[in-house]
Amino acid sequence: MDTSTVVSRRSLLGGAGAAALALTTFGCSGKSDSGYGQAKGNVPDKYAKRTRVVLWSAYSGTPGTTLSALAQKFNDSQDEVYVEVQFQGTYDQASQKTAAAVQAKQIPDLVTFSEVTWHRFYLNDLLEPLDGYFTGDFAKSVYQQQLLSEGVLKGKTWWLPFARSTPLFYYNKTLFAKAGLPDRGPADWDEWYGWSKQLKGLQASGKQVKMECYQKVDGDWQFQGSVWQWGGSYSDGLTVTINKPEAVAAAEWQRKLIFDDKMAYMADSPTTDFSNQLVATMVTSTGSLSTAVAAAKKGGWEVGTAFVPAKARQVVPTGGGGLSIMRYATSKRKKAAFAFIKFLADPANAAYWCVKTGYMPAVGEAVNDPQLATLLKANPNYNVAVQQLAKVRKEDEVRLMVPNSNVMIYTGLQKIWSDNAPVQGVFDDVASQLTKATGQVKAQIEKHV
Amino acid sequence: MTVRTPTARPRRAGWPKSRLPMYLVLIVVGLVFVGPLYWLAASALKPTVDIYRYPPIWVPFHLRWANFSDAWHAAPVGRFFVNSVLVSTVATAVELVFATLCAYAFAFLRFPAKRVLFLVLLGAMMVPGNVTLLPNYLTISDLGWVNTYQGLIVPGLGSVFGTFLLRQHMLTLPDAILDAARMDGASHLRTLVKIVLPVSRPMVVTVGIVTLVTKWNDFIWPLIVTNSNNMRTVPVGLLLLKSQEGYNNWGAILAGAVLAVVPVLVVFFFAQRHLVAGLTQGATKG
Numbered sequence: 001m002d003t004s005t006v007v008s009r010r011s012l013l014g015g016a017g018a019a020a021l022a023l024t025t026f027g028c029s030g031k032s033d034s035g036y037g038q039a040k041g042n043v044p045d046k047y048a049k050r051t052r053v054v055l056w057s058a059y060s061g062t063p064g065t066t067l068s069a070l071a072q073k074f075n076d077s078q079d080e081v082y083v084e085v086q087f088q089g090t091y092d093q094a095s096q097k098t099a100a101a102v103q104a105k106q107i108p109d110l111v112t113f114s115e116v117t118w119h120r121f122y123l124n125d126l127l128e129p130l131d132g133y134f135t136g137d138f139a140k141s142v143y144q145q146q147l148l149s150e151g152v153l154k155g156k157t158w159w160l161p162f163a164r165s166t167p168l169f170y171y172n173k174t175l176f177a178k179a180g181l182p183d184r185g186p187a188d189w190d191e192w193y194g195w196s197k198q199l200k201g202l203q204a205s206g207k208q209v210k211m212e213c214y215q216k217v218d219g220d221w222q223f224q225g226s227v228w229q230w231g232g233s234y235s236d237g238l239t240v241t242i243n244k245p246e247a248v249a250a251a252e253w254q255r256k257l258i259f260d261d262k263m264a265y266m267a268d269s270p271t272t273d274f275s276n277q278l279v280a281t282m283v284t285s286t287g288s289l290s291t292a293v294a295a296a297k298k299g300g301w302e303v304g305t306a307f308v309p310a311k312a313r314q315v316v317p318t319g320g321g322g323l324s325i326m327r328y329a330t331s332k333r334k335k336a337a338f339a340f341i342k343f344l345a346d347p348a349n350a351a352y353w354c355v356k357t358g359y360m361p362a363v364g365e366a367v368n369d370p371q372l373a374t375l376l377k378a379n380p381n382y383n384v385a386v387q388q389l390a391k392v393r394k395e396d397e398v399r400l401m402v403p404n405s406n407v408m409i410y411t412g413l414q415k416i417w418s419d420n421a422p423v424q425g426v427f428d429d430v431a432s433q434l435t436k437a438t439g440q441v442k443a444q445i446e447k448h449v
Numbered sequence: 450m451t452v453r454t455p456t457a458r459p460r461r462a463g464w465p466k467s468r469l470p471m472y473l474v475l476i477v478v479g480l481v482f483v484g485p486l487y488w489l490a491a492s493a494l495k496p497t498v499d500i501y502r503y504p505p506i507w508v509p510f511h512l513r514w515a516n517f518s519d520a521w522h523a524a525p526v527g528r529f530f531v532n533s534v535l536v537s538t539v540a541t542a543v544e545l546v547f548a549t550l551c552a553y554a555f556a557f558l559r560f561p562a563k564r565v566l567f568l569v570l571l572g573a574m575m576v577p578g579n580v581t582l583l584p585n586y587l588t589i590s591d592l593g594w595v596n597t598y599q600g601l602i603v604p605g606l607g608s609v610f611g612t613f614l615l616r617q618h619m620l621t622l623p624d625a626i627l628d629a630a631r632m633d634g635a636s637h638l639r640t641l642v643k644i645v646l647p648v649s650r651p652m653v654v655t656v657g658i659v660t661l662v663t664k665w666n667d668f669i670w671p672l673i674v675t676n677s678n679n680m681r682t683v684p685v686g687l688l689l690l691k692s693q694e695g696y697n698n699w700g701a702i703l704a705g706a707v708l709a710v711v712p713v714l715v716v717f718f719f720a721q722r723h724l725v726a727g728l729t730q731g732a733t734k735g
Contacts (some may be wrong), residue, residue: 040596041677054676061692065523086676090693097673100583104590205504275501291697298498 036328037106039086047075047082051336055085056108058094058321063163066356074343081336083110091117091321102126102328109329110337112321115150118159119401121324123441123448128325129156133338142345147362150394151322153449160341161362163321163353166392167222168385169308170274170292171281174301175209178202179280185306189229189253192281192309196263204277212281213267214254214417220409222283224317224395226250231312234409235398238438238445242409243424243431246312251416251423259420266417277301283308285319286385290358293381305381307388316388317395320359358382360389398434401445408433489710493517493703500699516700520690520708523701525678529686532601534712536671536682537664540602544660545653548611553641555612556619557627567616574609578669586673600674601682605664611656618652619645654723658716665713683709 039054059067064087071083088094091114098121101107113121121127134140140148143161151159169185176183179199186192196211203209215222227233230253232246241247257264267273271288274281275295289305296303308316323344325337343349351369354361361367367376367386376383398405412430415421492500493516495509520526554560555567585604586595594600622645630640646653671682678686687709690702717724 039676042596042679059692060689061523061697063692064689084677087678087689088676089672089688093672100586100673103583104587104595106590106595272501295498295501 035105036102038329038333039101039106039108041084041086043082043084050080050082051332053081053083053110053333053337053340054108055083055110055337055340056088056094056098056112057085058088058091058112058114059163060087063357063359066353070344070349070353071340073349074340077343078339081339083337083340095120098326107326107328109326109333110340111324111326112162113159113324114321115319115395116400116406118151118322118324120403121326122153122158123401123444126327127158128327128329128334129158130160130325130338130341131157133335133341138342138345142363142365144360144362144364144389146389146392146394147318147360150318151324159322159324160345161322162344163357163359164318164362165286165320165359166316166318166385166388167225167283167308168286168289168316168388169281169283169306170288171304171306172274172277172279172296172301173304175199175202175204175277175280176304183304185304186309188310190311196257196261199280200263202280207278209277210265210279211257211263212283213265213270213273213279214258214413215270215284216266216268216410216414216417218406218410219266219413219417220399220406221317221319223250223409223413224399225283225308225315226254228315228317228393229308229311229313234396234405235434235438236396238397238401238442240398240431240434240438242434243427248423248427250311251413251427255416255420255423258417266414275299286360287320287358289381289385303381305384307384307391315391315393318360318392322362361386397445397449398438401449402434402437402441405434405437408437486710489703490707493700493707495700497698497700500703513700516698516704517708519698519701520705523698524686524689524705526683526686526705526708528679529681529683530708532598532680533665533683536598536601537661539598540605540664541657541661543602544606544608544611545657547606548608548615548656549641549646549653551612552615552619553637553645555616557640558637570609570612574613582669582673585670589674595674596676596680598680601671601680604670604674605667608656608660611660614656615649615652618649622648651723654720658720658724661716662713 038052039056041052041054043052055071057064057067068085071085075082086108088097091112094111095113095117098108098111111121118127131140140157147161147164148157151157151161171185173183179195179202181195181198186195192211199209199211201208224234227242227247227250230246230250232241232244232248232250234240234242234247254264258266264279267279270279270282270284271291273279274284275292277299289303292303307314323341325334325341329337344353345363347363347365347369348371350361350363350366351372353359354366355371355375361372366372376386394400399409408430412426415426416423491507491509494512494514495506495516496511496513499506499509499511555563555570589595589600589604592599594603626644626648627640630644635643666684667682668684671685672688675681675685678689681689687702687705690705691697
């Protein structure tokens, strides 16, 4: 990096004081000559001499503290690298902030992207291919193969699985028993539909217990699974297929359940409604398991889980976050960042992460680690979620790569769920929006895929 | 506010029927405003399961004060408060000085292109903050101010809203007192400090409070311009308590929100007398 020009520009701008606010264009155009700096932060004195790695994370709450604990353990396990975890909000906020940081040329080294957001950075050539970093005792094969493959494009690995989840089928065992239903998940959606008839008349808190509810915002993630189960897809490559008969049938099924059978509805938070026994079953993220189990314990009932039922096919999407290294970090920092990735993939550390957070084990060996093995034995529900990993598939390209496609899809779903709008018309409309949006980024995507 | 004048008393005792609908409306409006605050405060004292319970529990009977210590220990909340207090007070003070000086100039000084400059200023008020976010970030980043107090404070120092409000108020001051000051040989600074500011106090307090609350609650700029926890302000820091997926300790999150709201409420409580006076003045004469 050419420090002399940076310093002189800085002092010039600094001298200009408040007037510098008006100099933005100057600031933008004047820096093509300089390289990328590292995001600022706060390093404790005792780690000051090490190679500093900045990790921008989207994890708060329990996952946040768990990741910090792992970073602390890593920092104390060696004396060359210091990993500074900086929480940057949700996946979307972290990705927006990373985009701004790229503009300002002060970038983090390691970022936790979601299954959607990493594509944006990949398409702009901002990610580092990671294959070359795997050496000796650390091979790519330590990762669960399906999850690993979701971060591979053009034969190279860009995004490594870390905090992954899938939709899971939850049911209220106690309500099922009251309605005379078996204590298991249904084999397919048709059996489930029969059960919904049997549930009719059952009351909780003075209200009819419904069979399920659909998540108002971001419900297109669960519906991605439904579309596949009915044999359809959102898109085939970059060709939009959401208005084809299979996808339409999947939504029509839900519309009928809401407005004809009156056994389902649209909800802000299915987990909350399930926790209050307003619905007997739900399909939502494996990440909701601990919330549901805690609520059930307090409420004196029991949660069961099963594979998401099949229709034409048995399949679910995956979601959640993974790790990418920024291409324009210095090679020293990139190596150091990868050392931390390797540390996180150590079975004991991966198991610790899963036990604390409830995310799926992305590292195969983790399930044999004593902590996780104990959890799997003690908590059959969690075990079901892990078993279901055999049924996962990568989401359709349009949802992953076309900006805002998820919003277009769930806005369409909301019309169906709340206004009883005819499905074909809504999906034709969504399809034309998706096709238009795809057209704008098609050339860029085709170059990179 | 009820006006307690001697003539109003006997009429109140009579409770004219015509007032009844008005009070009903007032009660409804009051509930709409106070309801969410009550829910926040009450839920901050509930165990997590009670927060989720349906039908809702309106009056918490198992008080769980530990929510507050949970919130305090889950994140460096003390540090967030120090940052927030520092940033809000310094930024508000400097912004008030700027706004007052600027307003005085636009109200009382004669200089070329005054009208055009004022229009430009008003135009700046129409630009949404989101538009300037990225340019501001790039500038601050060029200055090397990311993750510093300067970076948090400086971009917000120019307040068109405050300048505009104060200028409109200053224009309403009678020319006579200013003429008197001028005849006594008072300089502009002296006129501002000894004459204009004292009579504009309600308006200055209003601008100060509105600014302080805006700074205290500001979310997106501190999120963008700070990286590490030691520089975060309270609203951004609260994010640390909530996870996107999985289990959320709602009691602690709501307790954190209560902690964030209290300082603003306290300031508001002490300043509200001036605030009401200031806003109505602006409304009638502005």
